Amino acid sequence: MSISWLLVLLLETFELSKSFPQDERYSLTDQVRRSSRSVCANIAEAFRARRYKNNFVSKLSILECEGGETQVWLDFAFS
Numbered sequence: 001m002s003i004s005w006l007l008v009l010l011l012e013t014f015e016l017s018k019s020f021p022q023d024e025r026y027s028l029t030d031q032v033r034r035s036s037r038s039v040c041a042n043i044a045e046a047f048r049a050r051r052y053k054n055n056f057v058s059k060l061s062i063l064e065c066e067g068g069e070t071q072v073w074l075d076f077a078f079s
Helices: 004-017 028-048 053-077
Strands: none
Touching: 004 028, 004 053, 028 053
C-alpha cells in the first residue's frame, strides 16, 4: 500500500501551518500539525490491523475523528 499521496498532503498541511499568525504558534498551529500527523499514523495502523476486522474498524473510526479534528482546526485558521 502506498500512502505517498497522504504524505504529500501532510507536508502541504505542515507548510500551510507556517503561515498561521505568530500568536497562534502554540495553539492552532500545534493542533493542526498534531491531528494531521495522527491521521497518517492511524492509516498506517489500520492497514497493518486489516487482518482483524474489529481492530481495523476501530482504527478507521479513530482516523475519521482525527480527520474531523484537523478539518475543524483548518476551518478556524481560515475563518
